[in-house]
Amino acid sequence: MISRNLHKFNRLGIRNYTHFVTTPIFYVNADPHIGHLYSIVVADTIARYLKLKHPSDNVAYSTGTDEHGLKVQQAATAHSTTPLKLCDNISPKFKSLADLALSSHTDFIRTTSHHHINTVHSLWLDLFNKGYIYKGSHQGWYAVSDEAFYSDSSVTDHFDHSTGESYKISTETGKRVEWMSETNYKFKLKHFRQKLIDWLLSNPKAIHPPQQYNAILSSLQSNQSANSDLSISRPSNRLNWGIPVPNDPSHTIYVWIDALTNYYSVAQLHGLSTWPADIHVVGKDIIRFHAIYWPALLLASNKPLPKIILSHAHWTMNGSKMSKSTGNVVDPFVAIHKYSADVLRFYLLRVGGNFANDADFKQHELDLKYSSTLKGLLGNLLSRISGKKIMDKLSNANPIDIHPNDNEEILHNKLVSLHTRFITSMDTFEMGKALETIEDTLHEVNRYFTKVEPWSDHTSIEECARCVMYARETLRIIGILLQPIMPNKSKELLDKLGVDLYARNLQDAALNISLTQTLTLNTQTAVLFPPLIEKTTSNLN
Structure with missing residues (x-):
């Protein structure tokens, strides 16, 4: 994670930056799916981690809905309603999903808001007045579903065996394209191709993962991207649901210009020091818009570029692409209801936390992560050290010597480095690996606990005290580290361990057995991870 250049200092001289993290805004032509939840969980985990790491800093974090464009206009027609009514119906579902997922967002933006529309108009006029927007003819292959034009080199022939129809599709998205020629406004994207190359060469971590960085840079260097100017309006007689071009209502602003500007709309609400964004979290299917179009628009407007664009991969289910028509899909609301947001967050980041490759959602794997890892290793260990027999045995125990013995050496070393x-x-966006280190430590502490048998009458009080103290220390450290990933369950765990609210920052996750010996364990609260109820085994679609 990077630190911001623009900052202020509080009265104590402690760094007090404003970090800014974003999800993509979600299109309202259909209900939320597991991919939307994944983007929210990734961005929220980053925002929470920044706050955990820099408790004196401010963190702005935005999500929201993208509500203009031809797909929304068409979806409204299909549902016999108006575009605005469709947006008013669908947008709250995305907000509800974010809330249910324990998202800590500071802002939920809707692109139909007056503030956002004014921001888009302001950006347009700035670029127009600087000479970067002009009116001209445009032709190319247009994909309605992508709301984007493609060049000849970016389309290919396709034969649909189910219908016997031949047509062209985008090689990037696989969506059908049609030839279109029209007069509209264009942005001088070609002017910024070399500047984009220079930006990436001087900022090799601007796009993550590296595969996406290399792909974008290569497309620019080979003149495959930003090799022509960008069409940034549509005739309003074809697209009327959108933001009108200033001083020319016969044209509607291209939905991606509208959508990308949402990030700056939010930043304005928090003050100038909030921009640029620290991290834009986006899906790999929209990396081109965020890594080429958006930086070019910012360069034209003399605004700083985002620090990092984090492009995550997609989710399949049982090895196949998710599809509502085949029932091969995960309803995020159903999944949260059955497993809880904390558990689902853990699973999504443990399995899909490397971002480079598509992840496969397997319900039996989710069940196993719950029963074996969360319930078996984490929750069960807490229950074991809280048991009456062990607590009675420790009632007369003396404080332990904090230096590890031979039995504790492996666990001790793991805790030192955890x-x-x-x-x-x-810090390198390897969230799956971060959770793997926690799992590895949980396996070791459980192995150590089972070997010592602190509950046994044959185990001395001193050995029992040492074993339980190392288990409690392991849980304390893991509880602190899990806060960005599992905010509710980690709080419950730390409350049970008696950890003070002011001793839960990232720096507090260092090994400190002396501290743990002063804490009072709460043995009266409920089980951390109860058994899954029967309905959890039903389908999630």
Whole structure:
């Protein structure tokens, strides 16, 4: 994670940056799916991690809905309603999903808001007055579903065996394209191709993962991207649901210009020091818009570029592409209801936390992560150290010597390095690896606990005290580290362990057995991870 250049200092001289994290805004032509939830969980985890790492800093984090464009206009017609009524119906579902997913967003933006429309108009006029927008003829292959034009080199022939129809599709998205010629406004994208190349060469971590960085840079260097100017309006007689071009209502602003500007609309609400964004979280299917079009628009407007664009891969289910028509799909609302947001967040980041490759959603794997890892390793360990027999045995125990013995050496070494290993993984966006280090430590502490048998009458009080103290220390550290990933369950765990609210920052996750010995364990609260109820085994579609 990077630190911001623009900052201020509070009265104590402590750094007080405003970090800014964003999800893509979600299109309202259909209900939310698991991919939307994944974007929210990734961005929220980053925002929470930044706050955990820099508790004196402010973190702005935005999500929201993209509500203009031809697809919304067509969806409204199909549902015999108006575009605005469709948006008013669908947008709250995305907000509800974010809330249910425990998202800590500071802003939920809708592109139909007056503030956002004014921001888009302001950007347009700025670019127009600087000479970067002009009116001209445009022709090319247009994909309605992508709301984008493609060049000849970006389309290919396709034969639909189910209908016997031949047509062209985009090689990037696989969506059908039709030839279109019209007069509209254009942005001088070609002017910024070399500037985009220079930006990427001087900022090799501007796009993550590296495969996406290399792909974008290569497309620019080979003149495959930004090799022509960008059509940024549509005739209003074809597209009337959108933001009108200033001083020319016969044209509607291209939906992607509208949508991308949402990030700056939010930043304006928090003050100038909020821009640029620290991290834009986006799906790999929209990386071109965020890594080429958006930076070019910002360069033209003399605004700083985002620090990092994090492009995550997609989710399949049982090895196949998710599809509502085949029932091969995960309803995020159903999944959260059955497993809880914390559990689903853990699974999505544990399995899909490397971002480079598509992840496969398997319900039996989710069940196993719950029963074996969360319930078996984490929750069960907490229950075991809280058991009456062990607590009675420890009632007369003396404080332990904090130096590890031979039985504890492996676990001790893992705990010493856990804090650093976790931070290293999180700072390089390897969230799956960060959770793997936690799982590895849980396996070791359970192996150690089982070997010592602190509940046994044959185990001395001193050995029992040492074993339980190491288990409690392991849980304390893991509870702190899990806060960005599992906010509710980590709080419940730390409350049970008696950890003070002011001792839960990232720096507090270092090994500190002396501290843990002063804490009072709460043995009266409910089980951390109860058994899954029967309905959890039903389908999630």
